[in-house]
Amino acid sequence: MSNLSQTHCEPCSGNAEPLSPQACQQHLQSLPEWQIVEHDGIMKLTKPFSFRNFADALAFTQRVGELAEQAGHHPVIATQWGSATVTWWSHEIKGLHLNDFILAARTDEVAE
Amino acid sequence: MSNLSQTHCEPCSGNAEPLSPQACQQHLQSLPEWQIVEHDGIMKLTKPFSFRNFADALAFTQRVGELAEQAGHHPVIATQWGSATVTWWSHEIKGLHLNDFILAARTDEVAE
Numbered sequence: 550m551s552n553l554s555q556t557h558c559e560p561c562s563g564n565a566e567p568l569s570p571q572a573c574q575q576h577l578q579s580l581p582e583w584q585i586v587e588h589d590g591i592m593k594l595t596k597p598f599s600f601r602n603f604a605d606a607l608a609f610t611q612r613v614g615e616l617a618e619q620a621g622h623h624p625v626i627a628t629q630w631g632s633a634t635v636t637w638w639s640h641e642i643k644g645l646h647l648n649d650f651i652l653a654a655r656t657d658e659v660a661e
Numbered sequence: 662m663s664n665l666s667q668t669h670c671e672p673c674s675g676n677a678e679p680l681s682p683q684a685c686q687q688h689l690q691s692l693p694e695w696q697i698v699e700h701d702g703i704m705k706l707t708k709p710f711s712f713r714n715f716a717d718a719l720a721f722t723q724r725v726g727e728l729a730e731q732a733g734h735h736p737v738i739a740t741q742w743g744s745a746t747v748t749w750w751s752h753e754i755k756g757l758h759l760n761d762f763i764l765a766a767r768t769d770e771v772a773e
Contacts, residue, residue: 603726603729603735604726607723610719614715614719614740618716623741624741625739625740626739626740626741627738627740628722628726628737628739628740629736630735
């Protein structure tokens, strides 16, 4: 369990600054297999999770959804047979906030 | 409720032929807002569904997942705040089978 997952999410307003590339790389070191990708000019944090079948992938999607609802911050979850890919970013700042890294760490926990 | 949704899915082996473009266009006429798109050379049937929030999108994802499990045929469902995009195709034939159109029609029913 990484310390990141235990960190409290901060309120994120549109005035917040996205994390610097250096800070992103630093947080990424404690998040195995997560990658930073750019979609439509927005940096996002993404990871594919593998499962034995569709039902297990869907159950994971449900758990990530509950986590997202608790945090008031929501990813995209692409669910299919044998995998679910979770992608976090902060819509308000069109980029990556510390909250995204915290929720990536918590996503790893609900995958276990 | 379209007749398509009441049609039984056929077993789809790798020997089955993908539907012709003409047959696809014909079935598409009874599926409002569904589009045929090409991803990595594979034709797929996709539609975004809008919801008031994340919880409603996730509940729809769960219903589509149950439908997929019953049919033994599985889409990709991209779930996020306010929407879920469902994409059907037949992996075995790397294209669109009648089953995909049947399940698209049933997806519309569980969205209602």
